[in-house]
Structure formats: structure tokens, C-alpha cells
Amino acid sequence: MVRSLWRPAPHRWAKAAIAVAAVLGVATPAARAQSALATPAAPAAAWSASAERGMNVYAARCSGCHSEDAHRVGPLHRGVVGRRAGALADFDYSPALRDSKLLWTRATLAAWLADPEALIPGQGMDYQLEDAREREDVVAYLATLKRPVAPARGR
Numbered sequence: 001m002v003r004s005l006w007r008p009a010p011h012r013w014a015k016a017a018i019a020v021a022a023v024l025g026v027a028t029p030a031a032r033a034q035s036a037l038a039t040p041a042a043p044a045a046a047w048s049a050s051a052e053r054g055m056n057v058y059a060a061r062c063s064g065c066h067s068e069d070a071h072r073v074g075p076l077h078r079g080v081v082g083r084r085a086g087a088l089a090d091f092d093y094s095p096a097l098r099d100s101k102l103l104w105t106r107a108t109l110a111a112w113l114a115d116p117e118a119l120i121p122g123q124g125m126d127y128q129l130e131d132a133r134e135r136e137d138v139v140a141y142l143a144t145l146k147r148p149v150a151p152a153r154g155r
């Protein structure tokens with residue numbers, strides 16, 4: 001009789017356990033579900049400090065010959081990560097680049113920027129980016145250049 005007066009109801013125990021777990025930093029299933037909801041999935045190529053620096057590298061080192069959205073001495077860059085080398089029909093590539101069938105990934109782009117001629121002999125880009133950190137940053141920037149929803153040009 002007396003005991004039933006002070007015994008807490010079961011749901012109170014559960015709440016207390018969650019509170020203690022929260023204080024101790026223990027992830028209960030409920031807490032985990034909540035933080036999963038609060039954290040949006042990272043986009044494939046997130047804007048990062050590296051991409052931010054890469055934008056400046058691009059302006060300083062690439063924009064003399066390239067731009068994001070128009071052909072200049074070199075081809076436009078939007079959508080380049082994931083594209084085949086030499087794939088834009090309206091740019092006059094060297095036969096070496098067009099025939100290479102290389103897929104532009106972060107790794108192949110870094111190798112290209114380090115030494116284009118070593119990667120694709122006979123290519124036509126007369127430029128090398130010596131600094132590995134700058135290569136990594138500019139490639140991170142290129143990865144943020146998504147294709148428009150309805151591409152205006154190229155494929």
C-alpha cells in the first residue's frame with residue numbers, strides 16, 4: 001500500500017533514462033533519430049574552404065584562357081567533373097584530347113593540371129599548375145560548377 005505511493009510510473013523512468021543519457025552524451029535511438037533529421041545530407045560537391053580558395057586560384061591562373069560558361073582559348077568548365085575529356089561539340093579541341101576518352105574526375109583533373117602533356121601527349125594546353133595544394137583547391141572549385149538544369153550548350 002505505502003510503496004505504491006512513491007514508486008514512479010514506468011514512463012517516468014524512461015524519461016529519466018533519456019535525460020541521463022542526454023547529460024552523459026549517450027546517443028539513445030530517439031536522440032540519434034533526432035540528430036539525423038537535423039543534419040541534412042551533404043551535397044555531392046559541397047562548398048568548402050578548399051573550393052573557396054580554388055575560386056581564387058581559378059581567377060588568378062585559369063581565367064586568362066578559360067571561363068565557367070563560355071569558350072575562350074580553352075573550353076568552358078561548367079560540368080567538367082564527370083564529363084569525358086574533349087566532349088564539347090562546339091569547342092575545337094586537339095585530336096589528342098578529343099580521342100583520349102578520359103573521364104574527368106578529381107584525380108584525373110589533378111594529374112592533368114600537374115602535367116597535361118604527361119597525361120595526354122599531344123594535347124594543346126600550354127599550362128601547368130605546380131602547387132599541389134592549388135591543384136586540389138581548383139579541382140574542388142571545378143566540382144562545384146554544376147551543369148544547369150537545362151544545358152544551354154555542350155553535353
Ligand code: HEC
Binds near residue numbers: 061065087092094129
Ligand atoms: C594558356 C592558356 C590556358 C591556361 C592558363 C589554362 N588552360 Fe586549360 N586548356 C587550355 C586549352 C587550349 C585547352 C584545350 C586543350 C586541347 O584541346 O588539347 C584546355 C583544356 C582544359 C581542360 C579540358 C577540358 C575538357 O573539356 O576536356 C581542363 C579541365 C582545363 N583546361 C583546366 C584548366 C584549369 C583548371 C586551369 C587553371 C589552373 C587551366 N586549364 C589553365 C588552355 C589553358
